Amino acid sequence: MTKVPVEFTLNTREQNEFVETGSTLLSALRDRLGLYGTKAGCHQGTCGACTVIIDGEPHLSCLTLAERCQGKDVTTLEGLAPAGALHPLQQAFMDGFAAQCGFCTPGMILAAKCLLDRNPDPTRDEVVDAISGNICRCTGYEPIIAAILTAAQGMRKPARKRA
Amino acid sequence: MEYRKDYFTGTQTQDLTEVGVTRQRSDVLGHVTGKTQYYADRQFAGLLHLKMVRSPHHHARIKSIDVAKALKVPGVVRILTAKDVPQNIYTILCLIQVEPNDEPVLAFDKVRFKGEQIVAVLAESEAAARDAAAKVKIVYEVLPAVFDVEEALKPGAPLVNEYHGRNYFTYEGHHCRRVRYGDVERAFAKADHVVEEMYQSSPIEHAPTETTGCIVVPDQNDRYTCYSNTQALYFTLDNTALILNSPFQKLRLVGGTVGGGFGGKVDVITEPIAFLAAMLTKRPVKYEYSREEEMQVSSPRAAERIYIKDGLMKDGRITARKVTLYVDAGAYSRHSPYGTTKAAAHMPGPYTIPNVWVDCHCVYTNRTPSSAMRGFGVTIGDFALEVQMDKLARLIGMDPMEFRILNAYRDGDMKAHQKQVEGAALVECVQAAADLARWPLCDRSKTASSLKREV
Numbered sequence: 001m002t003k004v005p006v007e008f009t010l011n012t013r014e015q016n017e018f019v020e021t022g023s024t025l026l027s028a029l030r031d032r033l034g035l036y037g038t039k040a041g042c043h044q045g046t047c048g049a050c051t052v053i054i055d056g057e058p059h060l061s062c063l064t065l066a067e068r069c070q071g072k073d074v075t076t077l078e079g080l081a082p083a084g085a086l087h088p089l090q091q092a093f094m095d096g097f098a099a100q101c102g103f104c105t106p107g108m109i110l111a112a113k114c115l116l117d118r119n120p121d122p123t124r125d126e127v128v129d130a131i132s133g134n135i136c137r138c139t140g141y142e143p144i145i146a147a148i149l150t151a152a153q154g155m156r157k158p159a160r161k162r163a
Numbered sequence: 164m165e166y167r168k169d170y171f172t173g174t175q176t177q178d179l180t181e182v183g184v185t186r187q188r189s190d191v192l193g194h195v196t197g198k199t200q201y202y203a204d205r206q207f208a209g210l211l212h213l214k215m216v217r218s219p220h221h222h223a224r225i226k227s228i229d230v231a232k233a234l235k236v237p238g239v240v241r242i243l244t245a246k247d248v249p250q251n252i253y254t255i256l257c258l259i260q261v262e263p264n265d266e267p268v269l270a271f272d273k274v275r276f277k278g279e280q281i282v283a284v285l286a287e288s289e290a291a292a293r294d295a296a297a298k299v300k301i302v303y304e305v306l307p308a309v310f311d312v313e314e315a316l317k318p319g320a321p322l323v324n325e326y327h328g329r330n331y332f333t334y335e336g337h338h339c340r341r342v343r344y345g346d347v348e349r350a351f352a353k354a355d356h357v358v359e360e361m362y363q364s365s366p367i368e369h370a371p372t373e374t375t376g377c378i379v380v381p382d383q384n385d386r387y388t389c390y391s392n393t394q395a396l397y398f399t400l401d402n403t404a405l406i407l408n409s410p411f412q413k414l415r416l417v418g419g420t421v422g423g424g425f426g427g428k429v430d431v432i433t434e435p436i437a438f439l440a441a442m443l444t445k446r447p448v449k450y451e452y453s454r455e456e457e458m459q460v461s462s463p464r465a466a467e468r469i470y471i472k473d474g475l476m477k478d479g480r481i482t483a484r485k486v487t488l489y490v491d492a493g494a495y496s497r498h499s500p501y502g503t504t505k506a507a508a509h510m511p512g513p514y515t516i517p518n519v520w521v522d523c524h525c526v527y528t529n530r531t532p533s534s535a536m537r538g539f540g541v542t543i544g545d546f547a548l549e550v551q552m553d554k555l556a557r558l559i560g561m562d563p564m565e566f567r568i569l570n571a572y573r574d575g576d577m578k579a580h581q582k583q584v585e586g587a588a589l590v591e592c593v594q595a596a597a598d599l600a601r602w603p604l605c606d607r608s609k610t611a612s613s614l615k616r617e618v
């Protein structure tokens with residue numbers, strides 16, 4: 001196996017790794033770095049459990065080559081909020097019973113985060129569209145959609161007060 | 164959610180304070196922060212990956228197995244066949260008297276469904292294990308296969324499972340699970356209408372987001388720890404101990420959060436072979452289904468075919484119900500003999516019918532073995548029964564809600580299983596449903612009660 005060096009930002013920290021050519025970002029995160037918040041449900045781009053944020057966009061880490069992350073900014077669920085604090089999406093998922101077994105939850109929250117970052121006031125349809133690549137087999141999509149809308153509302157409020 | 168306290172007033176305490184109240188899950192903080200530990204969220208130095216060589220045929224004799232080429236693939240550590248398994252033939256529910264043992268851990272003389280496991284390859288990397296698995300050469304003699312429950316019971320059908328000798332499970336000397344109550348044939352002769360319909364369902368895969376798998380790690384003193392996403396730790400412990408001829412205290416099972424189960428993770432498939440592999444190599448071993456394996460070989464909900472024949476009077480009373488039900492167990496028993504018993508226990512539905520005849524068959528075919536899934540043995544039967552109830556109501560021009568209230572169990576009625584009904588609540592459920600749907604009920608139905616049959 002040939003190894004190549006990759007430098008990227010991972011959850012706001014500089015990360016330098018040697019990765020096997022052809023290996024995935026998913027495997028680098030889980031098997032090399034022990035960041036288990038990123039889940040593997042299919043290894044073939046169909047379930048969305050492995051979703052991470054790369055340069056502000058949701059990406060399937062099972063289909064992303066680790067070596068292609070050179071110079072990129074990668075966020076996983078572990079980097080969503082400072083230690084001990086919760087992002088409004090995390091809080092809304094907790095309050096709204098939007099996570100049953102929890103296996104889809106990291107991918108769902110990160111896909112939703114990308115949506116809210118570019119569109120703080122999404123319609124229900126836009127939320128549905130944003131998580132359309134993420135499969136949940138337990139909770140049912142309604143509580144998940146409701147939690148994302150609730151989080152969006154909560155995140156807009158302080159902005160309005162300032163205005 | 165609403166907790167209706169206006170039913171059964173005076174007959175029970177009204178202190179269900181949690182009903183209708185939303186509570187946070189105790190494990191949800193872990194879920195939203197990525198800290199919940201699933202079985203695969205661990206690393207072990209020297210981990211070996213296990214990949215299975217599976218049958219490409221639905222039914223075939225195994226003529227020969229040649230692993231020579233596979234052993235030469237760089238990174239391959241060991242290859243296991245049936246000969247390596249101490250007690251290769253088992254059945255999951257043997258400890259609750261389901262017999263005989265009818266399923267091999269690794270197939271050796273025959274394969275009975277497409278995707279059945281035959282050879283386990285252990286290698287340093289997943290890629291090496293997969294490459295080597297593709298190089299195992301198995302010669303088959305393809306046999307005729309049977310995929311339909313009624314075809315399988317006909318004389319001359321291919322014999323699926325030799326351990327049973329017939330294509331059905333035997334219940335205390337009987338070819339099916341039976342319920343007999345009253346005389347259905349006499350009641351049919353006297354009925355205003357006799358209605359016979361057939362219902363059937365396909366197998367349903369649970370498709371959990373996390374696939375089935377486990378990691379077995381050698382500990383000190385010849386002990387082994389298994390991290391598994393099984394829903395059935397104790398079935399797994401029992402069966403593994405029996406398959407490996409091993410005392411319990413050598414085997415430690417660690418469960419935890421399951422990434423979706425729905426009954427699909429109660430079979431004992433990955434753990435015994437992973438334990439064996441760890442014992443023989445003295446290294447940690449991971450056996451995880453790919454998504455394709457989860458869809459192809461993990462047990463689905465059984466397909467069922469159900470014939471219901473009812474005797475019905477013009478006034479809405481059902482006087483006879485005859486049910487012939489077939490559960491497609493697939494190639495092996497797993498939980499299906501038990502599921503079929505549940506199906507028989509569930510008939511004729513929550514209705515008081517004076518004449519009942521039920522035959523529930525647990526049938527072997529060359530399809531993927533079926534097993535547990537949310538209310539298995541009951542859910543498909545309910546679908547058939549309730550569609551049948553609608554058809555009966557329509558036939559005599561009666562409101563479907565009123566029709567159910569008229570025939571519903573009342574406390575004190577005798578069930579077909581010769582047990583008196585206690586704690587019935589169907590009448591009230593239908594009344595509440597009608598209420599919510601703003602569905603008008605006649606006075607007689609509105610005042611009906613599960614506590615007594617109105618005259």
Ligand code: FES
Pocket residue numbers: 039040041042043044045046047048049050051060061062063
């Ligand atoms: S694991 Fe990447 S999409 Fe399923």
Ligand code: FES
Pocket residue numbers: 098099100101102103104105135136137138139372422423
């Ligand atoms: S909560 Fe289990 S898959 Fe979504």
